[in-house]
Amino acid sequence: MIRKANVVWKGDGRTGAGTMTTQSGVLSNSPYGFKTRFESEPGTNPEELIAAAHAGCFSMALAFGLQAAGFTAEEIRTEAAVTLEPEGEGFKISRSALTLRARIPAIDEAKFLEFARGAEKNCPVSKVLNAEITLDAKLE
Numbered sequence: 621m622i623r624k625a626n627v628v629w630k631g632d633g634r635t636g637a638g639t640m641t642t643q644s645g646v647l648s649n650s651p652y653g654f655k656t657r658f659e660s661e662p663g664t665n666p667e668e669l670i671a672a673a674h675a676g677c678f679s680m681a682l683a684f685g686l687q688a689a690g691f692t693a694e695e696i697r698t699e700a701a702v703t704l705e706p707e708g709e710g711f712k713i714s715r716s717a718l719t720l721r722a723r724i725p726a727i728d729e730a731k732f733l734e735f736a737r738g739a740e741k742n743c744p745v746s747k748v749l750n751a752e753i754t755l756d757a758k759l760e
């Protein structure tokens with residue numbers, strides 16, 4: 621399986637601007653640039669998309685792990701907070717902090733944490749990130 625996204629960038633790094641388009645069309649010429657990445661201008665940025673990908677991947681990996689053991693979540697809510705920080709002449713993504721809140725009938729805390737940790741380590745996005753990954757998981 622191959623998934624694609626395309627970017628068109630015009631101009632320099634600070635004053636230039638770009639658009640992102642995904643194969644599915646969910647993003648279609650979505651604007652991004654210095655102000656959407658480092659300030660608060662509306663639009664997207666690579667870190668936000670990585671956070672969404674990590675939260676989505678993790679949640680689905682957890683759901684599959686639970687399903688294999690006979691559990692079905694009523695709700696899995698995951699936030700991924702991606703940290704971008706200076707490194708040398710550029711920047712690096714140093715961390716993705718996952719916050720999980722879930723309602724899963726008939727599961728105990730220890731089993732829940734086992735599945736959550738497994739999803740944290742084994743979702744494909746976790747595997748591709750060269751960053752510290754943390755998990756704060758709680759049953760509700």
